Amino acid sequence: MTCREFMDAAAELTPSQLLRIQTSGQSLAAHAGDCRGCAEWLKSHRLLGNALQTLSAATANAGASPAVEASVLRAFRAQKSAPKIVAMPEPAVRRWWQLSRAFEIGAYAAVAAALIVGAFLGSRLLHGRRAPQQEEQAKVVVAPVVPNSVPQAAPIAAEIPTRAAENAAEPAVREVSERERKRAPVSSAAKAAGATTDRLDYVAMMLCDPLMCSGEEHVVRMELPATTDGSTQQTVLADVVIGDDGLIRGMRIVN
């Protein structure tokens, strides 16, 4: 047995157990007989065990005084004479807890309802916004259909693709045609309303470049003198397309 093994084995024993180790016949004692250091360790721990036993024996009969017993029994009797604690507070607590639980569930339900209502209103609001936008688009499309087409008399005339291809302002033509393609349903509606024939009645005044005259136009019906020299008082009704800049884009004679 090595010293390390001796220490490991001895560490498992209490001092009182060390006292019981015989001087012969045990490996611990045998090693202690050969090794002076371990023998001294064993001796010191045996003495420690002896001393602890002495202390333990010296206090073996020690106990609390009768006064302590009397005091504890007094406490016991005081508790005994006290009214027995009925489980009243517990239900009360439980009821409060249940109430609070109900509140909690109610709060959750309220939050969920608020979310649902919010989602519904939000969707409604979105729909509401989209609808006017669409209407607006439709208006924008329908109203300017005629004037837009007027300055773009070339494009109107360019409904014939060959002419459009020949047009010098090819990008503008392409742009207009794309725009018109986008507004296809509206323009088809307008066609259905006879807008096509109206559009064809307009005469482009060519007073502005189609690229520059991109603003809004208004159709104004007005009475115009039938002749330019003023020889007759006769007037004709005409729809005049006027741009934001005050320039006339086109016109048609109504009667």
Add this chain to the structure above:
Amino acid sequence: MLAEHTDEQLLELALNRNEEAFTALYRRRQGPVYRFALHMSGSPQVAEEVTQDVFVFLLQRGRDFDPQRGALGAYLFGVARNYVRRAMEKNYTDATTLTPAEDDDPVLVTEFDPMRDIARSQTSQAVWKAVLSLPEHYREVVVLCDLQEQTYADAAQALGCALGTVRSRLHRAHEMLARKLKNTAPMLAGFPGDAARCLS
């Protein structure tokens, strides 16, 4: 008749307001609790107060005791340990009163041989002083395992730590005690000097 009841049965009866059962339980368990507090604090006054507090606690919170987790004795040691700690934290006893005085020496076994009695008394005084000078967590295991002769498992339950911790603390505490006794009372114990270790 109540003497045949286990601690747990007595506690159950006591909690149902059976005074005899409570008295029997108190008389059975007050000694170890008192001695534990005495060895830990070194003061009989603290030991008495701790004993009283432990049993009043048992009256009030005895229902918290769970027999599945260990014996009632170990549970009481655990409660006593907390009260002793509390008393020490409150500076109820300072370092000087912790050292047992001659008058405080508890009931020593008196025999006719006065020399032997004196030697025993001196030995126990020296050992007690050495035990009291140990750090608290080492002192606890020495008091429980060596002086109260509790098993490692019970000590572990009372201290709320692992069994291996109790073992290692006890081993270390013994080393410290042996060193202290060699330094302070070599004439009493005859402790050898530092051994030349050959950890081969």
